[in-house]
Each structure stands twice: as C-alpha cells, then as structure tokens.
Amino acid sequence: MNHLTTDELTALADGTLPDDRIDHLADCDQCGEHLSEVAVTLSSVPAPPVPADVAARLADVVEAESRRRTSGEAERADNLEQAAHAKRLSLGSFGDNSPRRALAEKLQPGRRVHSR
Secondary structure, eight states: OOOOOHHHHHHHHHTOSOHHHHHHHHHOHHHHHHHHHHHHHHHHSOOOOOOHHHHHHHHHHHHHHHHHHHTTHHHHHHHHHHHHHHHHHHHTOSOTTOHHHHHHHHHSTTOOOOOO
16 A cells, blocks of 8 residues: 655645545545644644744834824724715715616706716
8 A cells, every 4th residue: 555655744734635645545544643643743843933034024014003003094094985985875976877866867857967
C-alpha cells in the first residue's frame, strides 16, 4: 500500500492533494494516525514572532485609524453618507424609472423633474 508522505499531508493542508490520495487517507488507518501525529506536532510548535518592521507598520495603521476616529473624520464621513442617502430618499432621485418621478410628473404636468 502506498501511504501518504509528510509532503502529501502538507499538500492536503494547502488544498492541493489529488482526490485519489484524499480517498486513500479516508480509508487508511495508518495514514490517519500519521496525519494526527503531524497535527499534534504542529500544534505544539509556537507561532513565529511577528517581524519588527511588520509590527511597526501595523502599529502605525492602528494609530492613524485611532486618530482619524478621534478627530471626528469618520463621524463626518458617516454623516455625509447619511445625508446623501436621506436626500436621495426625500427627492426620489433613483433614476428615470423612479416611482416617485412618475408620480411627480403626474401631479405636476409640464414641470420637468430632474434625476440625478
């Protein structure tokens, strides 16, 4: 019987193991045990530390976002978006097929209703 190698188990984790080898793993107790041993070994290995330059960049991004939120910039952007949405709702400016546009033209014949 052709059992799975450690490289093939890695391919399984990557999603690149061929279907016939996956079928073998499902049917082979020895390969299932090997997979369990590899999983236990990998779970006992500590994660590598985050490189200092990556950690510094992440800290900069978090700090910038924190400043942006504290300065009210995010709130202003949300308020502008909500105001634009409210305007679209109140004006019914959803294009030429808007039911409100048709109603406005019916109620005020001859008056041009602008879509935005």
